[in-house]
Amino acid sequence: MATPREIAIAAERRDIRNRWLLSSPALLIIALAAVGPLFVMLLYSFMLKGDYGDVKPWQFSGDGWFGVFLQRDIFDDTLTVADAHITIFWRSVKLSLMTTLATLFLGFPTAYFIATRPPQRRDIWLFLVTIPFWTNILIRTFAMQEVIRNEGIVNSVMVWLGLISAPVQIMYTDWAILFGMAYVYLPLMVLPLYASMEKIDFRLVEAGYDLYATRLQVLRRIIIPLVKPGIIAGSILVFIPSLGAYVTPRVLGGGKNMMLGNLIELQFGQGRNWPLGAALSITLMIIVTLALLVYVRNASKTGGGHG
Amino acid sequence: MAIGKAAIEAVGVTKIFQSSGQDSLKALDNVSVTIGENEFFTLLGPSGCGKTTLLRLIAGFDFPTDGQILLHGQDIAQLPPFQRPVNTVFQNYALFPHMTVGQNIGFGLEMQGKPKAQVEARVAEMLRLVQMEELKNRRTSQISGGQQQRVALARALAPEPKVLLLDEPLSALDYKLRKEMQIELKRLQNETGITFIFVTHDQEEALTMSDRIAVISKGKILQVGSPRDIYDRPAVRFVANFIGETNFLEGKVVSTAKGQAKIALDAGTTIAASLGEGAKPSGKVTVVVRPEHASVVASSGKATLLGKLENIVYFGTDTHYHVKLNGGGEFTVRHQNVHAGALAFEKGDKVGVLFGADAARVLRD
Numbered sequence: 001m002a003t004p005r006e007i008a009i010a011a012e013r014r015d016i017r018n019r020w021l022l023s024s025p026a027l028l029i030i031a032l033a034a035v036g037p038l039f040v041m042l043l044y045s046f047m048l049k050g051d052y053g054d055v056k057p058w059q060f061s062g063d064g065w066f067g068v069f070l071q072r073d074i075f076d077d078t079l080t081v082a083d084a085h086i087t088i089f090w091r092s093v094k095l096s097l098m099t100t101l102a103t104l105f106l107g108f109p110t111a112y113f114i115a116t117r118p119p120q121r122r123d124i125w126l127f128l129v130t131i132p133f134w135t136n137i138l139i140r141t142f143a144m145q146e147v148i149r150n151e152g153i154v155n156s157v158m159v160w161l162g163l164i165s166a167p168v169q170i171m172y173t174d175w176a177i178l179f180g181m182a183y184v185y186l187p188l189m190v191l192p193l194y195a196s197m198e199k200i201d202f203r204l205v206e207a208g209y210d211l212y213a214t215r216l217q218v219l220r221r222i223i224i225p226l227v228k229p230g231i232i233a234g235s236i237l238v239f240i241p242s243l244g245a246y247v248t249p250r251v252l253g254g255g256k257n258m259m260l261g262n263l264i265e266l267q268f269g270q271g272r273n274w275p276l277g278a279a280l281s282i283t284l285m286i287i288v289t290l291a292l293l294v295y296v297r298n299a300s301k302t303g304g305g306h307g
Numbered sequence: 308m309a310i311g312k313a314a315i316e317a318v319g320v321t322k323i324f325q326s327s328g329q330d331s332l333k334a335l336d337n338v339s340v341t342i343g344e345n346e347f348f349t350l351l352g353p354s355g356c357g358k359t360t361l362l363r364l365i366a367g368f369d370f371p372t373d374g375q376i377l378l379h380g381q382d383i384a385q386l387p388p389f390q391r392p393v394n395t396v397f398q399n400y401a402l403f404p405h406m407t408v409g410q411n412i413g414f415g416l417e418m419q420g421k422p423k424a425q426v427e428a429r430v431a432e433m434l435r436l437v438q439m440e441e442l443k444n445r446r447t448s449q450i451s452g453g454q455q456q457r458v459a460l461a462r463a464l465a466p467e468p469k470v471l472l473l474d475e476p477l478s479a480l481d482y483k484l485r486k487e488m489q490i491e492l493k494r495l496q497n498e499t500g501i502t503f504i505f506v507t508h509d510q511e512e513a514l515t516m517s518d519r520i521a522v523i524s525k526g527k528i529l530q531v532g533s534p535r536d537i538y539d540r541p542a543v544r545f546v547a548n549f550i551g552e553t554n555f556l557e558g559k560v561v562s563t564a565k566g567q568a569k570i571a572l573d574a575g576t577t578i579a580a581s582l583g584e585g586a587k588p589s590g591k592v593t594v595v596v597r598p599e600h601a602s603v604v605a606s607s608g609k610a611t612l613l614g615k616l617e618n619i620v621y622f623g624t625d626t627h628y629h630v631k632l633n634g635g636g637e638f639t640v641r642h643q644n645v646h647a648g649a650l651a652f653e654k655g656d657k658v659g660v661l662f663g664a665d666a667a668r669v670l671r672d
Contacts (some may be wrong), residue, residue, distance in 0.1 A: 206368050207401040209388040211415035212466065221414075225405040
């Protein structure tokens, strides 16, 4: 005969077992879909590359990680820094930061405009902001190409106005990538900014004016601090996909102006260097995580306290 | 009360809010009023009467469609709010949630470009004035409603405005706190000597705090005067009705002499009444009598009106006697319950109502 205590313990064990059993489908999906592929990537980054792509299974090597920052000369085997990679890393970070800033400068007035409309009309403006999402990113990027190419609208209009004598080369430059990414990611900035601005009590703005603050001071001292959570969310939402952007730099930047996404794709495609591609991918993840940590820490230090 | 030098003058101010479509709202209609220096001036009226609109025009949040707003004789109607030496205490305080109590109070001075040391000193002084020294570094979300109210006051007073505007600042507080703040506001006004323009829909608040009151309805100022003027000598039906309880008696003017009139009431009796400000000396008129200015007397003795006692309602401090007048109409009399005891009348008794010519006033409308 089991004592009451033993029965209780057994029941508790059964309870715990049931809980695991019930949540196992969800855990399985997370394991297979999220953690699994990442683990495969990590594993591949430490294997020898196969001759025609893929990897040589279970033959471990540091070559992949080695290749992220260094390169071996084909003829005399001397080691040099992989400056092509460094350039691409730097371009990715730089363009992503610029995209974040550009969307912030364009998105802030846009969100402010929407937030200050009468409530029943805000929905229409928000709806208009989200319309680009209905179309595939590739098509939107090609549309951007139509706008900025030498015979495109921007150049034609500027030549016609006499501002420039010959079309300016925008396509296949960093600027083209910047324009394209700013256009594609702008809604991701506008929406969180709007969400924060909508909550602002505009009597605070009046109180600011009442207390001798000029328009600029009201913006700097009252509106921006109150919208800070939106600025942080929008910046994260724009910066992270920008860093890994693939379609936009491919279409608008051409072969010369690669970003990290293109470099990684190259390793898995023509480069036939899967370990390097895997190592580059994980490096990208590390950069994003570090950037997020720095950003969130800074933001919570200065921006906390309300909301 | 005599008005000293004018602090704020509104001259023929009209404000029309143009909304989409044809319907536009005339919030203020040709309003003129002079508010003296060091005055506690109240704009009293029901919600939507235009009192807050007038306040916003003085603050600079809206601009008048027509007319002038003078501050010490200078037209400020078109200046932006940050160029007016006028500060506002907002209805819901509008404290900056991302700043501490001290930062809130110092904000105006900082924006005026005052040196840091001076700002600090003034903030400390203001905190002392509203008795909140120990809460300087708290967030505004961490203090109570009454404390927020004090911070809002201190913030608006810190830059030493020429005029302080208060937009129903006590309406969010509970009854007891409201009473305390009424006294506090009065004290602050005395200590600072700043002109206070106070907006409220609460007649009791207006009567207890103000030097003068302007009663506003439908965008027009109906009457301006001291609380006693407004209460004892209402000029129009709206004022008489809005402030306190009143008996209205309809009748015709029979004759007038020296500010007094003989009125033949529709109920049949003829009474003597004094002519109110701008009251017409002939034709159909309305006479008002405050319930506490009349008394219930025996019907056999000297009485102004006769009737039957319909109801007696006991209120603690006083008792209300509802009299159904002979010839129609009702009349309420309020008797204070003094130690001597209740009046010797009972429900259903035939009684008289007695009041003098100075208690009955002929209205303008």
